[in-house]
């Protein structure tokens with residue numbers, strides 16, 4: 017399918033009265049295009065008159081025209097945005113591998129430069145220009161690789177990546193926890209009571225249920241003046257756990273090139289949030305117990321004992337009680353940490369919270385994107401809402417938010433439809449590797465290496481998403497000591 021794209025220019029609008037074809041008709045008469053996609057920043061009346069004339073003169077071509085208002089004819093970002101949306105829409109409706117042609121002649125020089133940049137980067141296309149007598153292909157003397165594209169053009173990609181990545185949990189208060197279900201009401205009431213008491217709190221719940229959000233709310237409602245330090249125990253290599261907790265002095269071990277504070281000292285006077293506490297190796301559990309009992313730490317490589325005043329909040333997606341019974345978690349430590357114990361219900365147990373969360377997520381994402389010139393606030397159709405309401409949301413609120421973020425940022429529609437949500441759900445690597453992974457049929461078709469690669473892809477995808485695209489953090493989240501290793505796996509698995 018051959019598609020021609022062009023802005024309608026003044027010379028096109030005047031062509032009929034001046035007795036010549038104008039650049040757009042010139043192209044349609046000299047080449048065969050299945051459809052032409054026009055962009056217009058002119059009064060509707062003039063455009064309608066022109067389109068009626070064009071249809072008569074080029075009856076073999078389907079003509080689409082997209083009103084594309086500009087605040088001024090050289091508004092780069094607005095032009096870029098209209099053009100990207102027009103191309104994306106055309107591609108989504110065309111069959112496989114449409115062939116694109118951009119017409120450089122109609123419109124302003126900035127419009128021509130946007131065609132040029134897009135043709136040599138995001139949407140490879142042929143460029144043409146027309147003069148009174150001829151129509152020529154424009155050879156570009158360069159092929160802009162992504163690295164040398166002007167920042168302006170790369171910006172939309174960066175924004176898209178940033179916008180679809182998970183936002184870090186902000187220092188929150190109870191007011192930021194959205195709920196109306198009884199199950200959550202109980203949880204929040206309990207947490208409010210726990211907040212001012214200077215005792216350890218264990219928060220349990222599936223991934224993405226808001227454990228860190230709740231921990232921030234508890235800390236911020238407590239009288240503690242210091243900061244809340246967040247440490248993901250699952251992301252620290254086993255050999256470095258004690259150093260991360262208690263700090264070390266220069267030369268304490270190979271690689272200790274300078275003295276570093278541990279998280280207990282960093283959190284002195286405040287709260288230490290130990291996420292994924294169930295992943296803490298047994299040796300580190302002994303050391304942690306000692307600090308909790310004595311309120312003192314000793315940096316590795318030093319004999320000096322230092323007093324610390326830290327409230328510890330821990331969280332886990334595991335059943336720590338079962339881990340304790342089965343000997344994977346120390347009993348004495350369990351009872352130290354679980355003085356107060358709160359279990360966050362999974363999203364599927366929260367009834368009407370889901371509809372409320374969908375509405376709030378929509379407002380929140382629209383507000384977050386308000387300063388992005390490439391984004392316009394969006395709404396959800398009933399069918400889109402319906403699909404969101406009927407999902408299982410195994411990744412709970414995080415998965416819901418991230419799916420909605422992807423759908424809202426990717427779609428060019430003002431009101432999202434069911435297929436926009438489907439596309440965003442489909443991107444979730446978690447869905448392709450469900451529980452069935454352990455029960456695939458044995459036999460000649462079974463490919464253990466491929467199954468293991470699925471699992472790797474699944475975890476790497478999750479880590480990247482959770483780390484908001486930060487490679488070092490993502491590597492740590494899956495126990496890799498360097499992001500280069502993560503990168504190599506990503507490339508190998510084509511993630």
Ligand SMILES: Nc1ncnc2c1ncn2[C@@H]1O[C@H](COP(=O)(O)OP(=O)(O)OP(=O)(O)O)[C@@H](O)[C@H]1O
Pocket residue numbers: 183184185186192193194195221222223224225226227228229230291333413414417
């Ligand atoms: N009730 C809620 N209201 C508003 N936002 C929520 C709620 N619950 C979770 N979120 C949001 O969902 C995302 C995930 O929450 P959070 O990181 O606190 O979950 P978690 O249980 O700590 O996850 P993990 O176990 O994977 O670390 C965050 O963006 C958080 O702000």
